[in-house]
Amino acid sequence: MRLVRNILEGVAGLEIYPIIGILVFLAFFVGVVVWVLRMKKNKVDAYSRIPLDDDDNPSIENKDLSKQQSDSK
Amino acid sequence: MRSSRERQIPMQKNNNLNLNYMELQKFTYDNKIARLFLNATVFWGIVAMLVGLLIATALVFPTLTSGISFLSFGRIRPLHTNAAIFAFVGNAIFTGVYYSTPRLLKTPMFSELLGKINFWGWQLIILAAAISLPLGYTVGKEYAELEWPIDIAIAIVWVVFGLNLTMTMIKRRVKHIYVAIWFYIATFVTVAVLHIVNSLAVPVSFMKSYPIYAGIQDALVQWWYGHNAVAFFLTTPFLGLMYYFVPKAANRPVYSYKLSIIHFWSLIFLYIWAGPHHLLYSALPDWVQALGVVFSVMLIAPSWGGMVNGLLTLRGAWDKVRQDPVLKMFVVGITAYGMATFEGPLLSLKTVNAISHFTDWTIAHVHIGALGWNGMLTFGMIYWLLPRFYKTRLWSVKMANAHFWLATTGMLFFAIPLYFAGITQSLMWKEFTEEGFLKYPNFMDTVVQILPMYFIRIFGGLLYISGVVLMIINVIQTTRTGKFVRFEEDQAPALKPIGESNEKGHRIIESKPLLFSLLALIVILIGGIVQIVPMFMVKSNVPTIASVQPYTPLELQGRDIYLREGCYNCHSQMVRPFRSEVERYGDYSKAGEVVYDHPFQFGSKRTGPDLARAGVKSSSLIYKNSVWHYNHFLDPQKMIPESIMPPYPWLSKRDINLSSTPKKIRAMQKLGVPYEEGFDQRANEHLLQQAAQIAQELRDAGIEVEDNKEVIALIAYIHRLGVDIHKTE
Known part of the structure; x- marks a missing residue:
């Protein structure tokens, strides 16, 4: 145990690292959540349909997708 | 950023300098490379699984490949893991x-x-891996075994992949980059960082190197790598695949796109911190262990966010799931992901880890991930892609359904017995009699107890592999009924230059691939830096244990033989601070004892007993003399009839490579190991003296052996293990 204590004493302020880690994550997480909640629904729906936008049904985004969405609901 | 984007638009090959952005542009998708990779997936998949079957069988029939060095368990197990992860x-x-x-x-x-x-x-x-690993070329770090020339090749090819991916993003025709691509980018960026940082080594010769880190520091870097290889090679790219192929196969968009964004950023942020949970109760400082545990537990949220998002994408389509083998496989795959990511945080709790670590529980856990999540998602993807590549129908849906059932039951027959085995063995290791002695002081008793489970595991593996055989037949037949369509046409309007819109916040990030990659890089670097930088500081603060000395040249050679034979695959070198372990193995391991270990050899599985104190005569049940070791290496069953260790007869035939000794000493000196100046030239002299003593001991016992055989070096190394701190007592 003496050894472990010595190591920990040797590096000042070690206990701050986990706290910084959690705080950075929380701030980051809150930022992402706020941003996601503020996203516009029609845009999000359009994004989520990108994989389904096949060659026989070209392009996206610039087009009004509301008709498709109402079909899928 | 803005001006570079504007420059690139006219450079696009396919728009023929047509700057009318609203006009539809025609272009083609080339299926050639994807099909090549699909064929390789099928091929390496069956290879990886057959190799797995071989080593699972070798565990119950240890003399299965006796005498063939390149088929021995310790060399083939890394081949299995590398083939499953990197090839399949x-x-x-x-x-x-x-x-x-x-x-x-x-x-x-x-x-x-x-x-x-x-x-x-x-x-x-x-x-190169399939050849070099069986031949014993290995760094000796799990999942990072490949030697430095191959490591460099991996880095180059990986960058080529990343360049291709990033440049494709830059010349895209859509503004928003779909979430699947985010996962691909995070994969590229993080795997590059992990691979390079963990593979830094000083070459000794072609195909031999020593990692620049030592001991506890090497362990931290290795498991930061190892854990995040699971995260960013087995998880994030597959989540990306999930976000593309599940909506495709179900023909409906993902359940919640918002959830996918939140869980993406949380996942890549949290994952990178969790590595130290592989080193709980080890000599790693407590605060790093605590950090690993906290972030591992938090990880369940984004992991399950992904699982729920995948499964709920199929809401209202369950009738399809009943009929479509592709969707069935996706459902079981995603469910297995949920199980494995629930189990992961559970195993990270110190109380659970105390039981699970070093046992078959870990093996069961990773196979839920590998066979369930990676396997099922891959199979589903293959069954979905094939008919599209060949413009035909899948040759046999019945066969694919049969594959589904074989894979699902195979996975269960594989994992459940190993859960029993792991828990049973661990509890036996820890059990004391009323008088306070270990109830099973003989390690062998705990092995014999779980052997039936190893047989059932083989059966599970056989089921799983027979499913893959059905898939191979189906793949071949499908390719025969159709004709490969290499190019597919599509059309889309060109991308408007960014300047024409006024986007803010994350919209800017998600529409600028390089900025996005940079942010992802920063996010994953924070975790790495916060953990690893203090560990470098700790290293300079590790109080030297005066009695801990560098290995002698003979021991160093022996250690390299220990690495070459992959002993760490079955033997740990880390006595945890539990009464049951201290009683069985000797004093618990200290960080200061392993400062010259390039690489560390803590191990992660105890198929055989821990060897951290194998050289300490007084305090453990583990010590054995040279004669015993000699006989044991050549024929383990002669010394312990029930032993499942394979024989190593070549060790008594092969000569120690004396010409490598000076080079190895010099490499170690470069790494800061305090051999005195000029010792490299005297090293072999020292080596031969020490070898002569051990060989004489053996000859005195009637064993005919020459001084310069590899077995002598290995015995010297085993007898050095753990003794240094006892010198002062």
Whole structure:
């Protein structure tokens, strides 16, 4: 145990690292959540349909997708 | 950023300098590279699984490949793990990425040449691994065994892949980059960082090197790598595939796109911190262990966010799931992901880890992930892609359904017995009699107890593999009934230059691939830096244990033989501070004891007993004399009839490579190991003296052996293990 204590004493302020880690994550997480909640629904729906936008049904985004969405609901 | 984007638009090959952005542009997708990767996935998949079957069988029939060095368990087990991860799963990742990326970005892949280099380079790397690992060329770090020339090749090919991916993003025709691509980018960026940082080594010769880190520091870097290889090679790319192929196969968009964004950023942020949970109760400082546990527990949220998002995408489509083998496989795959990511945090709790670590529980856990999540998702993807590549129907849906059931039951028959085995063995290791003695002081008793489970595991593996055989037949037959369609046409309007819109916040990030990659890089670097930098500081603060000395040249050679034979696959060198372990193995391990260990050899599985104090005569049940070791290496069953260790007869025939000794000493000196100046030239003299003593001991016992045989060096190393701190007592 003496050894472990010595190591920990040797590096000042070690206990701050986990706290910084959690705080950075929380701030980051809150930022992402706020941003996601503020996203516009029609845009999000359009994004989520990108994989389904096949060659026989070209392009996206610039087009009004509301008709498709109402079909899928 | 803005001006570079504007420059690139006219450079796009396919728009023929047509700057009318609203006009539809025609372009083609090239399926060639994706199909090559798909074939490689199938091929390496069956190879990886057959190798797995071989080593599972070798565990119950240890003399199965006796006398053949390149088929021994310790060398073949890394081949199995590397083949499963980098060959099977790796090729599956590339298959999905090369198919989905152009379609999501409405542009062909940036370069066919880069794609070819990516494909052939990756196959050559796999081939090099498949040859070098059985021959015993290994760094001795789990999942990072490949030697430095192959490591460099991996880095180059990986960058080629990343370049192709990033450039495709830059010349895309859609503004928003779909979430699957985010996962691909995070994969590229993080795996590059992990691979380079963990592979830093000082070469001794061609195909031999020592990692620059030592002991506890090496352990931290290795498991930061190892854990995040699971995260960013087995998880994030597959989540990307999930976000593309599940909506495709179900023909409906993902359940919640918002959830996918939140869980993406949380997942990549949290994962990178969790590595230290592989080192609980080890000599790693407590605060790092605590950090690993906290972030591991938090990880369940984004992991389950992904699982729920995947499964709920199928809401209202369950009737399809009943009929479509592709969707069935996706459902079981995603469910297995949920199980494995629930189990992961559970195993990270110190109380659970105290029981699970070093046992077959870990093996069961990873196979839920590998067979369930990676396997099922890959199979589903293959069954979905094939008919599209060949413009035909799947040859036999019945057969695919049979594959589904074989895989599902195979996985259960594989994992459940190993859960029993792991828990049973661990409890036996820890059990004391009323008088306070270990109830099972003989390690062998705990092995014999779980052997029936090993047999059932083989049965599970056989079921799983027979499913894959059905798939191979189905793949071949499907390719025969159809004709490969290499090019598929599509059309989309050109991307408006960013300047025409006024986007803010994350919209800017998600529409600028390089900025996005940079942010992802920063996010994953924070975790790495916060953990690893203090550990470098700790290293300079580790109080020297005066009695801990560098290995003698003979012991160093012996250690390299220990690495070559992959002993760490079955023997740990880390006595945890539990009464049951201290009683059985001797004093618990200290960080200061392993400062000259390049690489560390803590191990992660105790198929055999811990060897951290194998050289300490007084305090453990583990010490054995030279004669015993000699006989045991050559024929383990002669010394312990029930032993499941394979024999190593070649050790008594092969000579120690004396010409390598000075080079090895010099490499160690470069790494800071305090051999005195000029010792490299005297090292062999020292080596031969020490070898002569051990050989004489053996000859006195009637064993005919020469001084310069490898077995002598290995015995010297085993007898050095753990003794240093006892010198002062």
